[in-house]
Amino acid sequence: MQTACQGESNTMRAYASRFYDGYFVGVEGDVAFYAAHAKEADGAVLEVGCGSGRIALALARAGAEVAGLDLDADLLALARGKAAEAGLAIEWGEGDMAEFDLGRRFAQIHVPYRTFQHLLAPADQIRALHCMADHLDDDGLLLFDSFDPLGQLAAEGFTSPLCKDTDFVDTATGHQVVVYYSRAADPQTQILEQELIFEEIGADGVAVGRTFTRLLLRWSTRWELEHLLAGCGFEVMALDGDFAGGAYPGYGNQIWTARKV
Ligand SMILES: C[S@@+](CC[C@H](N)C(=O)[O-])C[C@H]1O[C@@H](n2cnc3c(N)ncnc32)[C@H](O)[C@@H]1O
Known part of the structure; x- marks a missing residue:
């Protein structure tokens, strides 16, 4: 055997790419939520922490111009293969969400499936949010979901x-x-x-x-994230408790919609 x-750790290849698609199936309703927003985007959409392409491919299928960033080369290879097979043109990049420079801006940045929680220190969360703000158009949207398990x-x-x-x-x-x-x-x-x-x-x-x-x-509490977002140049537009727009009850899934101000 x-x-x-x-x-x-939380860094490269923590996900055992061979088993990623079998086990990491997402949060109920997440694909439809991110795809619906991407469809309305007034420009390109960047998925940060795109993994094996579960969401990025859906965004492209919804008609969006999509770029995906991840630091796991194995997962990116899976994503590339799936996109090629499906005939979807997606721009893939390898990099760290706390320090990336793609040299362009996006109408929306999506960070699905609790990916932001890979940042283990507040200083890294702040660096990542500044980096994302730098990559957003004025008024651009940042959409992400996290989970408070307390x-x-x-x-x-x-x-x-x-x-x-x-x-x-x-x-x-x-x-x-x-x-x-x-x-x-x-x-x-x-x-x-x-x-x-x-x-x-x-x-x-x-x-x-x-x-x-x-x-x-x-994990981060609701108010911790509210303050982090405000301090990094974002206005929170919505915090939901699920992908169907349910109210946030103070714990569990946090679905964030924020605007760069
Ligand atoms: C839960 S998976 C989500 C993958 C994909 N978004 C999905 O919904 O299936 C988290 C992803 O974040 C990536 N990741 C973790 N830390 C990262 C970092 N610092 N910068 C970029 N990507 C990171 C992992 O490699 C993994 O692909």
């Missing part, structure tokens, strides 16, 4: 032991992949550490490989 320690952690505990989370079939190999998950959250640093194990089961029911990954995400 093969074992691999794929991801070390309500859930208070109810369920700050740590959870390693347990089976889900399983799926790897379309490349036909192997069943069983995913195990554990978490530890530190309320001081607001960092959630997630361990994931992808166990691949061969046709004879025997495990043929295990891949270990570790994801670190920082």
